[in-house]
Amino acid sequence: MTGADAQQPPREASVDVIQRELTAFARRARAAAARVHPELPLVSYTLLAHIEEQRGCRATDLAAHYLLDKSTVSRQLAGLEKLGFVERRPAPDDHRVQVLHPTEAGAKVLAAAQTSRLAAYQERLKDWSADDLAGFAAYLLRYNAAGTSGLPDQHR
Amino acid sequence: MTGADAQQPPREASVDVIQRELTAFARRARAAAARVHPELPLVSYTLLAHIEEQRGCRATDLAAHYLLDKSTVSRQLAGLEKLGFVERRPAPDDHRVQVLHPTEAGAKVLAAAQTSRLAAYQERLKDWSADDLAGFAAYLLRYNAAGTSGLPDQHR
DNA sequence: ACTTTCGGTTGTATAGTACAACGGTTCTTT
DNA sequence: AAAGAACCGTTGTACTATACAACCGAAAGT
Secondary structure (H helix, E strand, C coil): CCCCCCCCCCHHHHHHHHHHHHHHHHHHHHHHHHHHCCCCCHHHHHHHHHHHHHCCECHHHHHHHHCCCHHHHHHHHHHHHHCCCEEEEECCCCCCCEEEEECHHHHHHHHHHHHHHHHHHHHHCCCCCHHHHHHHHHHHHHHHHHHHHCCCHHHC | CCCCCCCCCCHHHHHHHHHHHHHHHHHHHHHHHHHHCCCCCHHHHHHHHHHHHHCCECHHHHHHHHCCCHHHHHHHHHHHHHCCCEEEEECCCCCCCEEEEECHHHHHHHHHHHHHHHHHHHHHCCCCCHHHHHHHHHHHHHHHHHHHHCCCHHHC
16 A cells, blocks of 8 residues: 555545435435525526526537437426526528527626525535635536546447 | 635635535435445445444434434334344333344444445545545535534524 | 324326337438 | 538427325324
């Protein structure tokens, strides 16, 4: 063990913990999200956030990015549109696609949801040191980044 | 900025990243789990694992632990029982409760699911150093532990 | 004994999702 | 240019996970 001090846990044990804890988190996530901002269902929230970040994207992009079926995305978007949170504009060059944009109301609601969501996390993480927060954030980024490349061939 | 060395990311930024990345993870978790072990739906898997760990627990315990409605647990258990993976034994002392135990088939299927699940994680994390794995695991434990106490008063 | 509490099931409703079939568009190939 | 393939999105259908509310039977409190 590289001569370091003894308590280096075996890789397997750590992986097992990671697996368990991520699973535990996932199980709770939806309910938790619903509590934080009941107005904007979790998935809609996520999609809307992505649409805003990307400043105009297509439904297919969303489906690919989130590993969702296009029908799912289609319905989610229908919901968001019904709520008046997104707008679809036909693309001039390609008549098949519709470019998605948040409406003003959508942007507003998204900002509110993000704020309360962030506040909830701030609260939960209030006892963490800045270093630990940075470390945790970095690990999560790394973990998720690994996932988005090696996709199960399902979406190619 | 507080005079410390420059590259300490502000807490807010880290929290925001954490929030985003955990959300991203949660969104994918179900689909991913379904791919890893299609035979045992995610929640059933989780419940079954808990039943085994606890070596006999009640439906209510599961509901409390996972923040699920008892009706949800009831139906999940019905499914598991139908599949022949759990057994309910009436408690001798209290005639209301039924103590849950995995059947042999349940234990077998659970072990298989755990194995493939763990393998998937091992694969995904294969490039991580043991130190990073340990660190990530520790952060996740800490994060989730924080959540299980301060529960939203919904379940009390 | 009467009421309350507890453990669990069942009825009903909703969100999120997938798969398959389809209708238009655009691109390729001949 | 006509035919076919690939692509974008919608709609029909079905299933899982979930919640809430109403309920039943058993146990505990008074």
